Amino acid sequence: MVNYFKTLNWQKLAKITWILVFIYFIFTFSACLFKYFTYQYNALDLAIFNQVFYNTSIGKLFQFTIHPTLYLGDHFEIMILFLAPLYSLYKSPISLLLMQSLFLALSAIPLYLICKKHLRPQTALLAIILYLFNPVTLNINFFEFHMLALAMFFLFWVFYFYDENKFWPFIILSILTLMIREDLAFVIFMFGIVAIIDKKKPKWILTATIGSALYFLGALKMVSFFSASSQYKFLIYYKWLGTSLPEIAKNFFLQFPLVLQHVVNLANVELVLGFLLVFIFLPIYRPKYLLLCLGQFMEIVLGFASGESILRTHYATPFIFALSIATIFSLESLSKNQKALIFYNKFKDLILIALAITLIYNFLILGPLIPLVTDIATINYKDVAQKNYFVRQIPAGASLITDYDFISNLSSREKLYSLNYVFLGKQQYNAGDYIVPNETEYLLLNFNDFVGFHLQYETAAKEYYYQGAANMRKLLLDKNYHLKMVSGNLALWQRNYQGAEPTLYTIFQKMPEIKNSQNIKLADQIEFLGSNQTGNIISLYFRPLKQISENYLIKLDGQIYALGYGFYPTSSWQTGQIVQINFYDLPKVNNVEILSMSGGYELNGIGSISSVIDSEKSLGKFNLQ
Numbered sequence: 001m002v003n004y005f006k007t008l009n010w011q012k013l014a015k016i017t018w019i020l021v022f023i024y025f026i027f028t029f030s031a032c033l034f035k036y037f038t039y040q041y042n043a044l045d046l047a048i049f050n051q052v053f054y055n056t057s058i059g060k061l062f063q064f065t066i067h068p069t070l071y072l073g074d075h076f077e078i079m080i081l082f083l084a085p086l087y088s089l090y091k092s093p094i095s096l097l098l099m100q101s102l103f104l105a106l107s108a109i110p111l112y113l114i115c116k117k118h119l120r121p122q123t124a125l126l127a128i129i130l131y132l133f134n135p136v137t138l139n140i141n142f143f144e145f146h147m148l149a150l151a152m153f154f155l156f157w158v159f160y161f162y163d164e165n166k167f168w169p170f171i172i173l174s175i176l177t178l179m180i181r182e183d184l185a186f187v188i189f190m191f192g193i194v195a196i197i198d199k200k201k202p203k204w205i206l207t208a209t210i211g212s213a214l215y216f217l218g219a220l221k222m223v224s225f226f227s228a229s230s231q232y233k234f235l236i237y238y239k240w241l242g243t244s245l246p247e248i249a250k251n252f253f254l255q256f257p258l259v260l261q262h263v264v265n266l267a268n269v270e271l272v273l274g275f276l277l278v279f280i281f282l283p284i285y286r287p288k289y290l291l292l293c294l295g296q297f298m299e300i301v302l303g304f305a306s307g308e309s310i311l312r313t314h315y316a317t318p319f320i321f322a323l324s325i326a327t328i329f330s331l332e333s334l335s336k337n338q339k340a341l342i343f344y345n346k347f348k349d350l351i352l353i354a355l356a357i358t359l360i361y362n363f364l365i366l367g368p369l370i371p372l373v374t375d376i377a378t379i380n381y382k383d384v385a386q387k388n389y390f391v392r393q394i395p396a397g398a399s400l401i402t403d404y405d406f407i408s409n410l411s412s413r414e415k416l417y418s419l420n421y422v423f424l425g426k427q428q429y430n431a432g433d434y435i436v437p438n439e440t441e442y443l444l445l446n447f448n449d450f451v452g453f454h455l456q457y458e459t460a461a462k463e464y465y466y467q468g469a470a471n472m473r474k475l476l477l478d479k480n481y482h483l484k485m486v487s488g489n490l491a492l493w494q495r496n497y498q499g500a501e502p503t504l505y506t507i508f509q510k511m512p513e514i515k516n517s518q519n520i521k522l523a524d525q526i527e528f529l530g531s532n533q534t535g536n537i538i539s540l541y542f543r544p545l546k547q548i549s550e551n552y553l554i555k556l557d558g559q560i561y562a563l564g565y566g567f568y569p570t571s572s573w574q575t576g577q578i579v580q581i582n583f584y585d586l587p588k589v590n591n592v593e594i595l596s597m598s599g600g601y602e603l604n605g606i607g608s609i610s611s612v613i614d615s616e617k618s619l620g621k622f623n624l625q
Contacts, residue, residue: 008121017112017128024132025105028141031372031606032097035142038384040375040608041093041408044418045144048074050093050411056080057088058414066407066418067428068435073226074233076182076219077147091412096145103150104141108132110156111324114163118332127331129359131324134278135367139312142368143607144408146314151180155187155321159292162191162204171207178215182223185216186295187318194291220245228431236429237303252302259302267307274311275319278362280355283326286333293322312603371605383488390444390490399440401475403449404609410444419445422475423453423468423566424461436475443481443493450566452611454551455599466551472567487585489561504565508578514541521545522594522620526552526570529578531624538583540592544573552619555593556586563594594619 008016035041048064052071055063062071062080071077087095108128115124131137140149154177161170174188192208224231235243240262241255242248252259276284283290296318300310310316334340344351364370391409394400399415401422410416421427421434457465475481481493486502517530525548529541540554542563551569554561563570564581573579583589599613 008125010116010121013121013125014112016125017108020128020132021105021108024108025101028104028138029098029101031142031368032101033094034372034376035606035608036093036097036409038375038379038381039387039405039409040606041144042404043144043603043607043609044404044407045146046093046096047407047411047416047418049145049147050096050408051413051416052080053084053087053096054091054412055414056084057091060414063414065415066411066421068432069228070226073223073228075147076223077180079147079150079176079179082179093145093408093411100145100149101141103153104137105132107152107156110153110160114156114160114325115328117163118328120335123331123335126355127324127328130279130282130327131320133359133363133367134320135362136275136278136311136316137320138367138369139607140314140316140320143313143603147180148184148314148317151177151184152317152321154180155184155318156324158188158191159321159325162195165200167203170204174208174212178212178219182216182219183296183299184318185212185219186299187292187321188212189216190292190295194289197288197291228427233429233431234303241302263301268301270307271301271310274308274366275316275323278366279323279327280358280362282330283323285330287326289325289329290322292325293318309603312607368606375606386487386490387446390485390487390492393485393492394442394444398442399437400442400444401436401440402442402444403446404452405446405449406444415440419443419449420453420456423450423471424457424464425467425471426464430464436479438479439495440479441495443475443479445491447489447491447561447565448611450562451553451560452601453566454553454562454597455611455613456601458551459598460600466571469564469567469569469572476567489559491565502584503582505568505582506580507568508580509576511578512541512580516624518622518624520620520622525619526594528592528594528620528622536585538586538589540581540583542573542579542581544570544575544577544579547575548573550596553595553597554581555591555595556583556589557591559586560595560597590623591621592624593621 041047044066048066048071051064051066052062055061064071067074071080083099086099089095108131111128111131112124115127119127140152154173158170158173158177161167161173174191177184178188189209189212192205192210192212195204195208220232227233232245235245235248238248241251241259296315300315310319387405391406394410397413400410400413401417401419402410403419407416407418415437417434417436417440422436425434426432427434453465453468457468476493480496482495482497482499483501483504484492484494484497484499486492486504491504511529513532514530515532518528519530520528522528524545527543527545529543531541532539548570551571552563554563561583564572564579568579596617596619597613598615599611601609602612604610
């Protein structure tokens with residue numbers, strides 16, 4: 001094996017590259033399928049893109065209902081039109097996941113061609129491995145689906161033709177790149193700046209800078225035209241600088257000390273160090289081509305959250321591209337540096353060992369492999385089977401409201417609405433009321449989402465959060481939804497359903513019959529009165545001791561629920577009422593705890609969102625008799 005790599009030539013490396021591309025594709029696509037079939041695409045983006053692709057494939061161009069505008073009101077991603085025929089072969093989120101894995105894998109081919117011009121085969125192999133099995137590349141692949149991730153393939157081709165001094169192929173690939181997403185204009189613009197440094201002819205400089213700038217401004221006009229707010233809605237991230245693009249640009253210079261204060265912080269330092277670490281700090285030796293991602297860097301650090309979240313999402317795409325290019329030229333320069341070569345030859349074995357350890361560390365510790373293996377081993381497959389059963393109750397194409405867990409898997413339909421917006425009653429960024437048509441047929445949800453809403457919105461969107469329960473009760477009444485089935489955390493409502501209807505909660509004004517009476521007071525807020533069990537139903541009885549302003553949660557043998565299931569939470573309880581809450585198909589419950597809790601959401605190791613509890617206060621614990 002050692003001799004094989006010592007004699008590595010370009011013909012051998014071409015075969016190895018294709019093998020690595022195949023391994024990457026099989027690994028990532030298989031992992032994405034596992035996530036998909038276990039309902040772990042729960043960050044909305046895959047659902048949004050799939051519904052846009054689905055409607056476009058049936059002639060309803062760029063239409064989707066998760067947000068109440070055309071998708072062109074979110075991003076100017078007209079490449080969707082060119083990919084829709086391919087998607088039409090199998091109208092499913094799986095097609096998008098396949099595309100994403102395939103485009104990211106095949107990006108190694110133009111990367112190989114760039115390496116072939118500048119490196120020896122052995123160092124070229126290192127550059128290809130640093131891209132393909134980079135933990136950030138894998139994170140991009142694992143996090144939902146995004147058109148931006150597909151740009152990796154096109155950007156490497158743009159640079160290949162730039163490097164080969166082939167002007168018209170460069171222009172064509174630049175145009176294709178711009179069609180993927182409007183803010184990729186920043187990358188193409190920076191090609192013009194780099195062209196100045198590289199002393200290319202004016203046509204390279206002018207077409208890249210002026211062309212991309214004009215395209216970006218035109219794309220913003222188009223997005224504003226289709227936007228519900230009549231402006232580029234993501235300007236909200238920059239409201240600390242101004243409310244319009246000219247105002248933001250002006251204040252960038254007039255309030256530059258404030259800009260520095262906003263940009264220079266620990267999170268951004270962590271972001272830069274994280275990107276350099278996964279490329280073993282090679283790009284800083286020849287950093288010129290890092291300029292290609294400077295515009296995207298400023299877009300991020302001047303706007304939304306930075307740090308680790310960027311390393312785990314599609315926003316890392318332009319950075320991985322630029323870092324890969326800078327790595328190639330750093331390796332080329334090092335290979336010509338006599339002092340570096342002498343040092344390498346003197347400590348070759350140690351350098352190779354350190355390099356191997358670093359690559360393995362980055363791949364295993366910073367990447368998604370170990371979280372993926374852990375998830376495969378520990379996931380509750382009975383819960384997955386139960387979700388499959390509920391999904392099968394909904395006819396293909398039926399209009400639907402559903403939650404984070406189900407929305408991606410059920411997004412191949414014309415009419416689809418997201419429970420989080422229904423709960424709040426507001427569109428994204430509070431752009432207006434969130435309206436669900438009366439004819440929407442089904443409501444499917446996981447009650448865990450109401451715990452998530454508490455953590456996500458109780459502080460960040462308090463005024464809307466505490467209207468959420470009333471919004472849900474109004475929804476059931478206005479749309480004539482009746483509970484068709486409930487089991488554990490899952491429930492399905494159908495419009496105008498006529499069958500037997502389970503009951504989630506009941507409100508009494510007088511004391512009902514309680515077989516297992518207990519009368520336990522919890523922090524002078526709530527009195528637990530006792531429990532009944534009838535067949536598969538466990539009923540718990542509570543009485544508020546005074547008006548409660550907070551929504552409390554209940555933990556039943558480790559499983560947390562919203563009291564009243566989020567439809568009738570403790571902030572809705574009235575003094576003197578007795579509230580019966582029914583739980584269906586639970587194992588025998590022994591330990592009960594009432595909690596006050598705060599927290600939020602974060603991305604886990606495989607790119608799914610998960611609840612994070614920052615603080616937890618117990619009002620009391622007790623056992624059921």
